[in-house]
Amino acid sequence: MPHPLPAILAHLDQQAPAAEARLVDWLRIPSISAQPAHAGDCLRAADWLRDQLQGMGFTASVRPTAGHPVVVGNHPGPGGGAGGGGGAGGGAAAPHLLFYGHYDVQPADPLPLWTSPPFDPAVVQGPHGPRLVARGAVDDKGQCAMWLESLRAWHAVAGGPPCRVTVLVEGEEEVGSPSLDAFLAANRAELAADVAVISDTNMWDIDTPAITTRLRGMVYAQIDLRAARRDLHSGLYGGSARNPINLLTQILGELQDAEGRIRIPGFYDGIEEIPAAQRAEWAALGFDEAAFLGEVGLSLPAGERGRPPLERLWARPTADLNGIWGGYMGEGSKTVIAAEAHAKLSCRLVPGQDPQAVAEGIRRFVAERLPADCTAEVQVFSTTPGIAVPADSPWVQAARRALSAEYGRPAVLMGSGGSIPVVESLKRLLGLDSLLVGFGLNDDQVHSPNEKFELRCLHQGARSHARLLAELAGGA
Amino acid sequence: MPHPLPAILAHLDQQAPAAEARLVDWLRIPSISAQPAHAGDCLRAADWLRDQLQGMGFTASVRPTAGHPVVVGNHPGPGGGAGGGGGAGGGAAAPHLLFYGHYDVQPADPLPLWTSPPFDPAVVQGPHGPRLVARGAVDDKGQCAMWLESLRAWHAVAGGPPCRVTVLVEGEEEVGSPSLDAFLAANRAELAADVAVISDTNMWDIDTPAITTRLRGMVYAQIDLRAARRDLHSGLYGGSARNPINLLTQILGELQDAEGRIRIPGFYDGIEEIPAAQRAEWAALGFDEAAFLGEVGLSLPAGERGRPPLERLWARPTADLNGIWGGYMGEGSKTVIAAEAHAKLSCRLVPGQDPQAVAEGIRRFVAERLPADCTAEVQVFSTTPGIAVPADSPWVQAARRALSAEYGRPAVLMGSGGSIPVVESLKRLLGLDSLLVGFGLNDDQVHSPNEKFELRCLHQGARSHARLLAELAGGA
Numbered sequence: 013m014p015h016p017l018p019a020i021l022a023h024l025d026q027q028a029p030a031a032e033a034r035l036v037d038w039l040r041i042p043s044i045s046a047q048p049a050h051a052g053d054c055l056r057a058a059d060w061l062r063d064q065l066q067g068m069g070f071t072a073s074v075r076p077t078a079g080h081p082v083v084v085g086n087h088p089g090p091g092g093g094a095g096g097g098g099g100a101g102g103g104a105a106a107p108h109l110l111f112y113g114h115y116d117v118q119p120a121d122p123l124p125l126w127t128s129p130p131f132d133p134a135v136v137q138g139p140h141g142p143r144l145v146a147r148g149a150v151d152d153k154g155q156c157a158m159w160l161e162s163l164r165a166w167h168a169v170a171g172g173p174p175c176r177v178t179v180l181v182e183g184e185e186e187v188g189s190p191s192l193d194a195f196l197a198a199n200r201a202e203l204a205a206d207v208a209v210i211s212d213t214n215m216w217d218i219d220t221p222a223i224t225t226r227l228r229g230m231v232y233a234q235i236d237l238r239a240a241r242r243d244l245h246s247g248l249y250g251g252s253a254r255n256p257i258n259l260l261t262q263i264l265g266e267l268q269d270a271e272g273r274i275r276i277p278g279f280y281d282g283i284e285e286i287p288a289a290q291r292a293e294w295a296a297l298g299f300d301e302a303a304f305l306g307e308v309g310l311s312l313p314a315g316e317r318g319r320p321p322l323e324r325l326w327a328r329p330t331a332d333l334n335g336i337w338g339g340y341m342g343e344g345s346k347t348v349i350a351a352e353a354h355a356k357l358s359c360r361l362v363p364g365q366d367p368q369a370v371a372e373g374i375r376r377f378v379a380e381r382l383p384a385d386c387t388a389e390v391q392v393f394s395t396t397p398g399i400a401v402p403a404d405s406p407w408v409q410a411a412r413r414a415l416s417a418e419y420g421r422p423a424v425l426m427g428s429g430g431s432i433p434v435v436e437s438l439k440r441l442l443g444l445d446s447l448l449v450g451f452g453l454n455d456d457q458v459h460s461p462n463e464k465f466e467l468r469c470l471h472q473g474a475r476s477h478a479r480l481l482a483e484l485a486g487g488a
Numbered sequence: 489m490p491h492p493l494p495a496i497l498a499h500l501d502q503q504a505p506a507a508e509a510r511l512v513d514w515l516r517i518p519s520i521s522a523q524p525a526h527a528g529d530c531l532r533a534a535d536w537l538r539d540q541l542q543g544m545g546f547t548a549s550v551r552p553t554a555g556h557p558v559v560v561g562n563h564p565g566p567g568g569g570a571g572g573g574g575g576a577g578g579g580a581a582a583p584h585l586l587f588y589g590h591y592d593v594q595p596a597d598p599l600p601l602w603t604s605p606p607f608d609p610a611v612v613q614g615p616h617g618p619r620l621v622a623r624g625a626v627d628d629k630g631q632c633a634m635w636l637e638s639l640r641a642w643h644a645v646a647g648g649p650p651c652r653v654t655v656l657v658e659g660e661e662e663v664g665s666p667s668l669d670a671f672l673a674a675n676r677a678e679l680a681a682d683v684a685v686i687s688d689t690n691m692w693d694i695d696t697p698a699i700t701t702r703l704r705g706m707v708y709a710q711i712d713l714r715a716a717r718r719d720l721h722s723g724l725y726g727g728s729a730r731n732p733i734n735l736l737t738q739i740l741g742e743l744q745d746a747e748g749r750i751r752i753p754g755f756y757d758g759i760e761e762i763p764a765a766q767r768a769e770w771a772a773l774g775f776d777e778a779a780f781l782g783e784v785g786l787s788l789p790a791g792e793r794g795r796p797p798l799e800r801l802w803a804r805p806t807a808d809l810n811g812i813w814g815g816y817m818g819e820g821s822k823t824v825i826a827a828e829a830h831a832k833l834s835c836r837l838v839p840g841q842d843p844q845a846v847a848e849g850i851r852r853f854v855a856e857r858l859p860a861d862c863t864a865e866v867q868v869f870s871t872t873p874g875i876a877v878p879a880d881s882p883w884v885q886a887a888r889r890a891l892s893a894e895y896g897r898p899a900v901l902m903g904s905g906g907s908i909p910v911v912e913s914l915k916r917l918l919g920l921d922s923l924l925v926g927f928g929l930n931d932d933q934v935h936s937p938n939e940k941f942e943l944r945c946l947h948q949g950a951r952s953h954a955r956l957l958a959e960l961a962g963g964a
Contacts (some may be wrong), residue, residue: 228723232821241785246808247704247906250836251791251800252777253784257809257831258743265741267734301728308729309717311861315727324727332722333733334824339811340832345708345869347834347906348810355733356816358823360726385787393821430723430823 016170017482023165024474031474032135032144032467034064035157038115039146042131045080045116045187054080054183057115061181064160068167070179077191080116080183084202087163089176106175106485107206110444112434113156114185114212117148118459125461135467140218143464150465151458155211155450156181158470162477174485178205182434189434196441207407208438209480211473213450216297216424218466221415221476223408224448226326226427227435229361229398231370232334235260235378236389237353243339244349253349254386257338260353263381267331267357272316274331274359276373277380282364286327290403293425294322326427329398330360360398360429367395396436399446407447407484414479415449418472449480492646493958499641500950507950508611508620508943510540511633514591515622518607521556521592521663530556530659533591533629537657540636544643546655551675553667556592556659560678563639565652582651582961583682586920588910589632590661590688593624594935601937611943616694619940626932626941631687632657634927634946638953650961654681658910665909672917683883684914685956687949689926692773692900694942697891697952699884700924702802702903703911705837705874707846708810711736711854712865713829719815720825729825730862733814736829739857743807743833748792750807750835752849753856758840762803766879769901770798802903805874806836836874836905843871872912875922883923883960890955891925894948925956 024031043057044050058074058081065072065085072085089106120130128134133146144154166173180203182192196203213224239256240249269275301313301321315324338353340346359370371392378388401408403425415423428448438444451473457463500507519533520526534550534557541548541561548561565582596606604610609622620630642649656679658668672679689700715732716725745751777789777797791800814829816822835846847868854864877884879901891899904924914920927949933939 230723230823232823239786244784245906246806246810246834247706247836247904248801249784250806250808250834250905251804252789252797253781253786254788254790255808257812258740258807261737261740261809261812261831262744263741264734264737265739268738305729305861308720308725309861310715310729312730312859313728314730314859321728325724328727330722330726331734332726332731332825333737333815334722334822335815335817335826336733336737336829337813337817339809341811341813341830345832345834346810347706347708349808350811353812354817356821358722358726358821360723383788385781385785428723429726430721 015482017479020165020169020478021475023169024161024471024478027161027165028471031157031161032470035144035154035470036133038153038157039133039148040131042120042147043116043183044119045184046119051080054116058083058183061115065179068164069172072179075195077195079191082183082195083115083179083181084199085179087173087177089173108176108178108204109484110178110180110203110205110208111159112208112210112438113181114152114183115156115181116183116186117151117153118186120147122461127462138464138466140466140468142467144467144470145462145464147463149463150452150456151463152185152212154465154470155452155473158211158451158473159209159477161474162481165474165478166481173481175481178203185434189437192434193437193441196437200442203442205442205444208444208446210432210435210446210448211450212432213428213448214452214454215450215469216426218453218468219419220421221419221423222426222450223411223415223423224428224450225401225403225408225425226363227399227432228326228329228429229365229367229396229436230358230431231361231367231374231395232356232358232393233371233374234391234393235355235357236391238351238387239385240349240351243351246347246349249349254383255349256353256386257350259383259386260336260338260355263378264333264355266381271318272314274329276331276359276370276377278369278373279329279365281369282366283329283362284364286323287403290425291320291323295320297322297424322427325429327362329362329365332358334358361396362398363400365398367397371395396431396433399435399439401445401447405445407445410483411447411449411480414483415476418476418479449476451476491958493955496641496645496954497951499645500637500947500954503637503641504947507633507637508946511620511630511946512609514629514633515609515624516607518596518623519592519659520595521660522595527556530592534559534659537591541655544640545648548655551671553671555667558659558671559591559655559657560675561655563649563653565649584652584654584680585960586654586656586679586681586684587635588684588686588914589657590628590659591632591657592659592662593627593629594662596623598937603938614940614942616942616944618943620943620946621938621940623939625939626928627934627939628661628688630941630946631926631928631949634687634949635685635953637950638957641950641954642957649957651957654679661910665913668910669913669917672913676918679918681918681920684920684922686908686911686922686924687926688908689904689924690928690930691926691945692902694929694944695895696897697895697899698902698926699887699891699899700904700926701877701879701884701901702839703875703908704802704805704905705841705843705872705912706834706907707837707843707850707871708832708834708869709847709850710867710869711831711833712867714827714863715861716825716827719827722823722825725825730859731825732829732862733826735859735862736812736814736831739854740809740831740833742857747794748790750805752807752835752846752853754845754849755805755841757845758842759805759838760840762799763879766901767796767799771796773798773900798903801905803838805838805841808834810834837872838874839876841874843873847871872907872909875911875915877921877923881921883921886959887923887925887956890959891952894952894955925952927952
């Protein structure tokens with residue numbers, strides 16, 4: 013019996029218009045998780061997905077949470093019975109995959125900036141051919157549609173996927189996934205798998221597929237300095253009383269040294285240099301930092317001196333002040349020495365850094381610079397570690413083969429400077445590594461008006477996922 | 489003929505209840521300059537004063553300005569005709585005095601914190617005897633009432649003051665005197681005099697009279713830093729893009745060195761050390777900085793190391809950040825690299841410093857620390873020089889004699905860390921030095937609920953002004 017992949021790819025090509033129509037149906041549902049008025053739409057978007065899964069051989073259900081529901085689907089893979097089992101899945105040669113995605117979308121405002129209604133998807137021509145313009149076109153309904161269509165094609169041509177598959181699609185990603193951790197913890201056995209597959213990231217460019225193997229973590233903290241117990245007149249007290257705004261700038265002005273290195277105690281502890289092969293691969297990408305900065309009106313790189321730009325963005329930690337406030341912020345003059353001053357500080361973390369140790373380092377950094385009659389409260393809002401998947405893991409190797417075959421050029425191993433909190437949750441609560449294979453582009457206007465998804469990305473993404481299923485299940 | 493002073497002082501003592509009643513009348517008029525609804529009350533307060541002046545031999549009028557009116561009065565002194573003349577006034581031995589004050593008051597809110605209605609003056613007992621509680625009780629109607637009563641007593645007993653007197657009382661001091669400079673410039677000849685006498689300052693304590701011979705000036709500036717042309721995602725750009733809040737803290741964190749000295753270029757140029765005699769006099773005051781700071785919850789002096797506290801407060805310049813803002817200032821987290829960051833900076837200046845040079849120094853200080861792809865706008869809102877009156881000026885010597893005679897102990901020469909802008913205007917536009925003789929106390933709750941004036945201060949202040957008129961006119 014020939015391997016079914018060529019027929020599956022042909023089926024996907026032939027079904028492309030129908031796949032577009034299905035995605036358009038889903039995009040018409042304004043499943044905005046942040047807005048209570050759209051709670052019913054979130055449920056409709058979940059129901060739509062459950063029905064699709066049931067139509068391709070899955071058992072599937074819409075599961076309540078404290079917030080918007082989660083859709084869970086399960087397919088036993090070749091020859092298996094529905095439901096049950098976990099962990100080892102289809103055995104060493106046919107792993108059990110968990111596809112994660114989210115059906116909720118960002119609010120669409122400001123509406124006047126949209127060239128077509130955000131929930132009435134439009135196909136418009138762009139430099140790469142037709143693109144779909146709608147809220148959620150790429151984030152994340154469009155990226156979910158790729159693996160959905162690949163599973164549908166496997167079902168149509170081969171009777172089902174080549175390995176056991178669990179689907180987990182939440183409805184609160186855009187509001188910080190407040191219900192997800194509890195859901196994962198409560199359904200550990202049902203959600204057990206060998207690896208998670210997530211499509212919520214980007215390609216390097218439209219011709220170059222990418223696997224994201226590094227994500228930065230984060231410690232986010234607020235620093236509240238207090239000096240005198242009330243605001244003071246700067247004439248009557250200036251020269252005697254401590255000014256907490258001056259103090260805050262003195263403390264935070266020392267966050268970086270002249271070389272751009274962060275001076276928080278122990279900040280770099282545990283960080284390993286990236287492998288030489290990775291560094292060489294990133295250098296070969298020819299990232300144009302001047303163009304990257306020039307697009308936002310800057311010309312001089314910040315961050316650590318002596319590090320290549322992609323290493324600074326993907327593999328080195330940061331300490332950025334996200335907000336600062338205190339004293340008089342109105343028009344004109346007020347001669348006040350404020351009682352308080354505040355700042356928000358986020359440190360992007362890389363693998364090896366211990367988020368709790370970084371949080372403690374922030375506390376020490378501030379405390380060491382604090383006069384005895386002032387107080388500083390450091391509130392830590394979040395702590396997530398940086399994540400790196402080894403380039404030689406079997407999942408990454410399988411994905412490289414699948415993507416390279418589809419695009420006719422090597423898939424790039426990328427980093428992301430941002431965080432994807434679900435990756436950390438899946439690891440912590442289910443013990444799952446994540447394989448991040450995404451088909452978005454940098455200009456997709458995610459979270460902004462006129463969000464779009466290139467149809468070429470949609471279809472090549474679906475073909476890539478079909479190939480990935482074959483590779484992960486044991487080779488095409 | 490005996491000198492009339494003893495009879496004048498006796499008259500003031502005998503008239504004390506009537507003087508209190510007159511001040512209460514004036515205090516009942518809610519002449520709040522900041523609130524347009526009280527414009528009619530401001531006019532009433534001005535009319536009241538004009539009538540008082542006319543009743544003690546002055547020509548007086550209420551003069552319109554672009555804002556609230558100014559009251560101008562003139563008395564030719566002994567043997568002269570009303571009106572006309574200027575400059576040399578009554579000759580070398582009898583100078584021409586200009587009394588400056590203001591009839592407007594601060595808003596009274598928050599009203600619930602008042603123990604009696606702010607415009608229904610109440611006499612209550614305090615540790616120093618009876619005190620008058622009302623908005624404006626000391627600032628500045630009560631302090632004006634002292635020199636008014638002294639002029640009234642000279643008129644009643646001696647037929648008029650012992651020298652030529654001009655009175656200038658404005659109605660916009662509490663809103664920054666926006667109309668005063670134009671009025672002074674337009675009426676230079678009419679307002680010409682030899683020295684200005686102002687009662688809007690404090691005693692050292694209720695037993696120790698004081699002459700304020702030093703006022704700090706000010707440069708007030710706003711610094712607006714701009715980096716990228718829009719807000720950026722701190723994950724996607726952190727490590728490459730400049731963060732203007734980090735930059736602002738780096739720049740402003742260098743304002744002071746480890747010894748508390750200001751690093752603005754040329755900042756200390758032109759400052760002369762205060763005379764040894766002044767330093768000794770201030771040291772002898774026994775200022776308790778620990779108590780001064782302890783009252784507001786602080787214990788460690790800030791400012792320049794190695795300088796005595798009163799010198800830091802009165803005779804050394806400062807650089808205080810009065811406000812700072814940028815990026816996300818709400819609840820929780822937002823992972824943004826802001827496009828802009830802002831701060832307000834005021835430098836209190838001392839005599840010798842050129843305000844324009846300090847403003848230029850601030851611009852240079854920022855520019856020298858600015859990356860080439862960021863911009864900084866420095867808006868300068870005000871520039872006023874520090875002022876010092878020589879301790880050996882004939883006016884100060886005369887005031888020392890008058891005050892020491894009244895209180896039975898030497899009058900102290902004080903500084904003030906704040907600014908009194910009218911002093912600079914009188915010097916610049918009329919060429920007048922100011923003699924600052926005030927009878928407020930530190931606990932008078934100026935600008936706050938339950939503003940009060942000790943009746944003992946009111947009466948000894950009136951007696952002091954009567955003595956001062958005699959001293960200035962040629963000795964009692």
